[in-house]
Amino acid sequence: xxxxxxxxxxxxRASSEDLAKxxxxxxxxxNAHIAKLETDGVVLGYHVIVDPQKVPGSPVTAAIEVSIxxxxxxxxxxxxxxxxxxxxxxxxxxxxxxYDLLVIVEGQTLQEVATFISEKLSTIKGVxxxxxxxxxxxxxxxxxxxxxxxxxxxxxxSP
Amino acid sequence: MxxxxxxxxxxxxxxxxxxxxxxxxxxxxQDVISLGIGEPDFHTPWRIREAAxxxxxxxxxxxxxxxxxxxxxxxxxxxVAKHFHVHYDPKTEIIVTVGVSEALxxxxxALINPGDEVLYHEPCYVxxxxxxxxxxGHPIAVPTRVxxxxxxxxxxxxxxxxxxxxxLMLNFPCNPTGATQTRAELEKIAxxxxxxxLVVLTDEIYSELTYDGAEHVSIAALPKMRERTVFLHGxxxxxxxxxxxxxxxCAPPILTEAMMKVHQYAILCANTMAQDAAIEALxxxxxxxxxxxxxxxxxxxxxxxxxxxxxxETFKPLGxxxxxxxxxxxxxxxxxxxxxxxxxxxxACVPGPAFGASGEGFIRCSYATSLxxxxxxxxxxxxxxxxxxx
Numbered sequence: 001x002x003x004x005x006x007x008x009x010x011x012x013r014a015s016s017e018d019l020a021k022x023x024x025x026x027x028x029x030x031n032a033h034i035a036k037l038e039t040d041g042v043v044l045g046y047h048v049i050v051d052p053q054k055v056p057g058s059p060v061t062a063a064i065e066v067s068i069x070x071x072x073x074x075x076x077x078x079x080x081x082x083x084x085x086x087x088x089x090x091x092x093x094x095x096x097x098x099y100d101l102l103v104i105v106e107g108q109t110l111q112e113v114a115t116f117i118s119e120k121l122s123t124i125k126g127v128x129x130x131x132x133x134x135x136x137x138x139x140x141x142x143x144x145x146x147x148x149x150x151x152x153x154x155x156x157x158s159p
Numbered sequence: 160m161x162x163x164x165x166x167x168x169x170x171x172x173x174x175x176x177x178x179x180x181x182x183x184x185x186x187x188x189q190d191v192i193s194l195g196i197g198e199p200d201f202h203t204p205w206r207i208r209e210a211a212x213x214x215x216x217x218x219x220x221x222x223x224x225x226x227x228x229x230x231x232x233x234x235x236x237x238x239v240a241k242h243f244h245v246h247y248d249p250k251t252e253i254i255v256t257v258g259v260s261e262a263l264x265x266x267x268x269a270l271i272n273p274g275d276e277v278l279y280h281e282p283c284y285v286x287x288x289x290x291x292x293x294x295x296g297h298p299i300a301v302p303t304r305v306x307x308x309x310x311x312x313x314x315x316x317x318x319x320x321x322x323x324x325x326x327l328m329l330n331f332p333c334n335p336t337g338a339t340q341t342r343a344e345l346e347k348i349a350x351x352x353x354x355x356x357l358v359v360l361t362d363e364i365y366s367e368l369t370y371d372g373a374e375h376v377s378i379a380a381l382p383k384m385r386e387r388t389v390f391l392h393g394x395x396x397x398x399x400x401x402x403x404x405x406x407x408x409c410a411p412p413i414l415t416e417a418m419m420k421v422h423q424y425a426i427l428c429a430n431t432m433a434q435d436a437a438i439e440a441l442x443x444x445x446x447x448x449x450x451x452x453x454x455x456x457x458x459x460x461x462x463x464x465x466x467x468x469x470x471x472e473t474f475k476p477l478g479x480x481x482x483x484x485x486x487x488x489x490x491x492x493x494x495x496x497x498x499x500x501x502x503x504x505x506x507a508c509v510p511g512p513a514f515g516a517s518g519e520g521f522i523r524c525s526y527a528t529s530l531x532x533x534x535x536x537x538x539x540x541x542x543x544x545x546x547x548x549x
Contacts, residue, residue: 007457018534021464022457152202157182157195157507159285159334 004033005043012046051146052138059106061090061135062113064121065099067128076100079126088116099131110134173289177513181497185507192536193507194524197334199399199480201454203436204447207398210439211432220431225423226415227255227407228434234441235407239392242366243377245385247409254415254422255429255437259364259393259406260286261422263328266360266389266408267294269417270326278319279328280311281515282335282483284362287328288515297323302517305485308474309338313347320355327357329378332365335514335523336483337459337476339369342376349381358414359388364406365479367397367448370456373477379409386411389418396480397448398440403433455480458526458533465537466524469544480527483511487520489547497522503546504539 003023007014016034020027037043052058068079076094080101084092091104103121107113113134122130138146163171178195185191202208214220226232232249240246247253256262263286271277273295279287281300291298301319303309311329327348331340340348352359359378366375379388393406408418459475462482466473471484486496493510500506509525511518526533 003453003457006453018461018530021461022530024460024464149202152200154196154198154200155182156185156191156193157178157509158197159176159178159513 002037004030005037008034008043008046047142049142049144053146057108059108060110060113062105062107062117063133063135064103064105064117065095065131065133066101066103066121067099067130068101069126069128070100071126079124082124083121086116086120088113088120099129169292169295173292176285178285178509181507181509181513184498185501188501188505191501191505191507192528192532192539194526194528194533194536195507195509196525196527197481198401199396199451199527200529201399201451203399203403204440204444206443206447207400207436207440211403211436214432214435219435223255223428223431223434225419225428226253227429228431228438231255231434231438231441232407234438235409238441239390239409243363243375243380243390245377245379245390245409247390248412251412252409252415254408254418255434256393256406256408256422257426257429258395258404259362259391260290261426262389262391262393262406262408262418263287263360263362264290264294265418265421266391266410266414267291267296267326268421269414270294270358271296274323275325276321276323277326277328278316278324278357280316280330280333282309282333282511282518282521283328283515284330284334285514287330291328296326299324300515300517303336303338304517305472305474305483305521309333309336309483310340310344311348312344313351316348317351320351320357324355324357326360327352328360328362330362330364332369332375332476332478334365334479335481335509335511335518337479337481339373339477340376342374345376345378346381349378349384352387353383357387359384360391361388362391364391364393364396366392368452368455368480369478370452370459371477375478389414394437394440397451398444399447399451400433400436400440403430403436405429405433405437455526458530461530462524462526462533462537465533465541469537469541470548471540471544480525482524482526483518483521484508484524485520486522489544491547493519493522500540500543504543506536506539506543 016027016030019030070076088105090106093102095102232253235253236247236249271294275296276299277291277296278299280303288298299319301315361378369375378384379390390409394400463473463475466484473482473484497508497510508522511521
């Protein structure tokens with residue numbers, strides 16, 4: 001992978017100056033590279049990883065297994081796009097196995113999520129069934145373990 | 160009784176370690192950012208730790224064969240053949256040790272008669288000279304110079320060879336300089352070793368950590384060298400397994416057998432759970448090694464640029480995880496620089512002379528520390544250097 005992407009994936013807030021030093025290049029070159037990645041649609045956005053347990057009023061999250069009827073010509077795409085456009089939907093994946101779409105939904109309350117599923121999602125023509133699993137606790141997200149390991153204990157100076 | 164006079168002369172004569180002195184000062188202070196640490200800051204990859212736990216769970220806690228678990232030795236043979244292009248028989252030519260330190264000690268004790276001369280390049284790892292002395296040999300330092308990127312040249316080596324010379328110790332990539340050796344230079348050194356019938360102990364513990372696509376060449380792989388070389392390697396650096404204490408030596412059967420005599424009576428065998436972990440490391444650790452190597456490479460870029468920007472001339476090392484910065488421009492000695500930096504800015508770097516007299520004028524900055532810490536340390540150091548100039 002592109003070294004710059006590697007560094008941005010690790011810390012999207014790293015300054016151009018620091019990135020330039022790590023990549024052994026100039027600040028201008030880093031800025032130009034980032035601009036190009038954004039224009040080309042390689043980098044689509046920058047995210048923050050939050051421990052929801054530490055933020056009061058964190059949203060309720062559910063993973064919904066959705067079975068849908070594929071359509072002639074489009075397969076699952078049209079329905080999947082339609083579902084993806086709801087702002088409540090955080091992620092939507094086509095899956096192999098017992099159901100078709102895995103839809104991650106966020107809402108302020110359990111009630112809000114339940115209402116979205118029963119009134120919006122289930123009623124879409126072509127949706128055959130839904131099975132909802134609410135998230136209880138996060139242990140690791142996007143490669144980040146949420147309970148931090150203490151730093152390794154090392155001698156202050158060693159040969 | 161006066162115990163002091165009972166201490167063996169060759170032990171008494173070994174000076175106190177410069178690192179230990181410095182460690183005690185750092186230890187007594189709060190909030191120090193240490194660039195003085197010679198071990199990875201990464202946790203041992205979880206798969207490897209998990210393998211050690213699994214070994215415990217299944218009661219794998221007895222002694223192993225003196226030479227080490229047969230399966231581990233087979234994996235080591237494959238790994239050394241693949242990465243270093245030298246083939247060793249796991250049954251008779253590989254011995255698993257308690258870190259490379261033990262392997263080095265075994266080799267010296269197996270080879271040295273009192274008075275034999277052991278050559279090594281300097282600045283070097285702190286244990287080389289004392290280990291030779293403990294084996295009743297004469298340590299002979301061959302200084303390396305920043306002008307040659309701290310490579311050992313055949314000319315410098317030849318100047319120190321005498322009829323008493325028996326062993327040459329090599330450590331590339333090098334702690335503390337980060338120096339690596341080119342194939343051409345190694346070939347010249349190899350010819351000297353053949354000519355003067357020297358045995359080579361090559362400590363290649365940092366060999367996985369090379370940068371900018373630099374090729375790592377083992378002297379053991381050069382013509383006529385396998386028969387006179389003890390290849391030393393281990394898991395501490397590349398796999399971040401320092402506390403597991405697993406290393407190994409590969410050498411022709413006669414030498415392995417001689418080292419084995421010392422090992423079996425002094426140590427018996429390396430730790431069993433650690434050997435289980437080492438097997439896992441060789442089976443599945445390559446991805447983690449590459450991830451850490453890449454991280455070190457980026458940090459190296461950052462720290463070398465920062466040191467040069469603040470006016471401390473630093474050559475760009477192609478291996479290990481140390482930057483060896485020249486501080487003579489400040490008018491201070493290495494020790495003065497390190498102590499004042501520690502006192503005023505709470506950043507710890509190891510004074511060069513801890514690695515031998517030819518380290519004077521340099522400090523060792525380890526980049527086996529998170530980039531965040533390195534950034535703060537570099538800011539503080541830049542302030543310190545700027546204030547010195549006023």
